[in-house]
Amino acid sequence: MSSVLSVPKRIYKTLANLRTGIVLLILVVVFSALGTFILQRPATDPDKLAQAYSPTTLRWLDRLMLTDVFHAWWFMTLLTLLSLAIVLVSIDRFPNAWRFYARPYRKTDSHFRGALPNKVELPIRNADEGLNAAERALKKLGWSVERVADKNEPSLYCERHRFSVMAVYVIHASLLLIFCGGIIDGIFGYSGFMALQRGQQVNQIELRTGGKKQLPFSIKCYGAGQENYADGSPKKWWSSLAVVEAGKEIKTKEIVVNDPLVHEGLRFYQASFGPTGKLDGLKVLATPDGGTAREITVRMNEPFDLDANTNVTLAEYIPDFFIRDNQVFKRSDDPVNPAFRLQVKNKTTGEDAKLWLFPAYGETAQGQKTNYSFAYRDMQMGYFTGLEVSHEPGQWLVWAGCLLMGAGLFVAFYMVHMRLWIAAVPDAKGKLVLWIGGQANKNRDRFEQKFNDVVTTIQTELESASPTARPARKEEPELTLAGVK
């Protein structure tokens, strides 16, 4: 037989097989587990890898792509085959399920009635009376009842939550949606890094995969910082950012960890924060002759207007200085013994005055005479903020898939497809009875209780319909409970 099948058909047959799916699933599990035990290249630095494995082992691991399992082509192939298997198994099974869904089995035959686990027979005088009573009882219990027209054998049919039989397709579809999102992100998505300092404006990112990418807009940083708890552990990292497009600022946001800036599908996350090792600003107390002092922050090569006539600039910064021959020299780059040179300019005369600040040797600035005096207050080191940038156009599919899966799982596990059939038929002895049968596709013990409720209600309804005809019946209905558990 199999030799008759064409190759594509045979591939289809193999993939549309639950067993193939399970084997693929096991393979995915095994290789993902391997990928967590073997150090992975993207997450580990090369030194650590070299330390952990001998060169030969490492070469083989690399050759087999076991040092980057989750981006290896064969792992991707496995995932693709798994999703293909899900699709094909679903397609293979769908027609039957759809038939079951679209054309419910409304009318029973004697064979079906015999095989059903939950069934009861109640004696009745005539078919109409019995069915009417049953219909009233079921409506009382909130079932919507359908009358199945048949001249010889009138019957009722009702059901609940028929859609729950399709939930399994919804779940598998949602899984595919998530995979699709992942694939879209794998192809069109990218992620990278961007480091910014206060005042800086950048329009390109360094890609994770290497190389750079130009953005159609740029990101400007107005400041970044860290806040600490009392015990010194970090409490908050923040960056105040703006999106600048064609020279215009179109959006501003202060981002923190857990709250990124989103613009045109790109997300900017607070990822790292650290010192640049450079001076950002110098806080000094500026006192005009005979005037009141005020605290100002001067920055490198940015003139600060003290009054209409005078401005001051931080012209030079030496982290660690020494003096020889009346000259200031640099000893090291550690900001342990800093020196600052201020330049005070008189705009009308054009005169430049040079002043030095040596905080370690007294806080007042010394040097050429100006109409201001300066006192050291604080130096502010520059910080950079590291932004993780990512573009994930497929993520909405992923979230949609997650929501859909939640809904699907809820329906599949907690909504039970229940069916009831009621027919007026002769029993084994030829007497007319109201036959009641029911079936549920899961949670059968709960359904049994529900079924018994239905039977009791119908019984009461029957008795109230013709109290004279049927005094208290001695004969209990035969409740068949086999196969319930």
Next chain:
Amino acid sequence: MEQPAATGGNALLVLVGLSVLFLLIVALLGAAKAGGSLLSESNLLYVALIFYAGAGALYMGFGVTGVARYVKFASTATAIGLVANTLAVAHRWYLSGRPPFASIYEMLLSFVWAVAALTLVAEKKFGVKIIGSITMPLAVVCVILMQLLPSEVRPLVPALQSTWLHVHVTLAMLSYATCALSCALAMMFLIQDELKTETFLAWTSAMVSAIYVGIVATRFEKWGGLSVTGWDAKNKADIFLGPGMRLFVTVPDLGWLFVLAAAGAIVPLVLYFVGRSKNDESFFGIANKAVFIGILVQIVVVAAFVLRVRDASYPSPDQDGLFPTSLAASPFLLGGMVTGIFASLLYLMLLWRRADLENMLPSADTLDQVTYKTICIAFPLLTGMIAAGAYWANRTWGSYWSWDPKETWAAITWLVYAGYLHMRITRGWRGRRAAYFAILGFGVVIFTFLGVTYLLPGLHAYA
């Protein structure tokens, strides 16, 4: 196997009651001496530990004597323990102003709570009265672990300051606890399904062997030493040589005891296989005696471990000088050893009181159904946990999926349970195979919960 006669059995009740009382009084005196609030979290947790242990002792007492009344008292003890546990959670929540979800200690606190609560639910709702004989030892192991883990309330680091933390961890703890319950139910099913007692012997010995062989394989040093992590008492942290590199010290001669314990667990396993291949039941009798001796060895090993590792200093092969150790530096070694003892004791209980256990349990079919139902609850919770984690990761790390070990293992757990559901629904797997699958599933859960955090490096470093 001869069974000790079922006595009237007030003795054990009195004994357990007295020891609970004694421990409570000692704790009370200790707390009074130390000052501070009596209803502090650590005191409450200690009370919970005492009652969980009392419940465990009573379940085991039932196992040894077969007095059905013990089970009722055990259930009461579980309930009291749960109340104390709830108060401990509430106190911590009140103090820190946030739910206790931010460290492995806090997650264990929530996990134990969920396990105890679900135990009572399973008892009352599903009528599985002695489910606690498996879940209570689990709770005790977790609380012992918690006594050793760093428990200070720490402020939340920036990445954890998110509502999604609460969603993610709540779902995780609920699903893990439900998985624990399904595993316990599956074991109960195996008892009711007339799985041979010697098969339990084989599994128990295999598990204990795995624990000790694992310890010996990774920690046995030259000349019979055992290496444990060094402990920096001042900072209450492991000693690190470099980032991610802990300093190990060698406790001389302790390694041999572990080899002995491993042998004590392997011997019954070997005897089992010999008995099976020769079809000779008498080997199983010897194996049972070997298990008994194995338990004694394990107890000696734990005692020696506790005595020698607690507050002592030993040399390290990596660096000159003596370095202090503490039990707090090796919580998982100790946890594994205690688990081994409990597993062996549970086996003895089964060996001696199987008939009584079977009388206490619902039918195999019911247990099979209930196991399936608990997994039907655990699986959507697990799905929600992963989805919430992915959404949160997307807000924090910039990517919803980065194949971090914790993520990967969560996905593996999910796939294992998905496999279970497929086999059950489409292939009609019932009974034994499904039960083994459920137990395997919980093994994976435990690895995801604790194993990944301590064995594998990754981003998910908080817990």
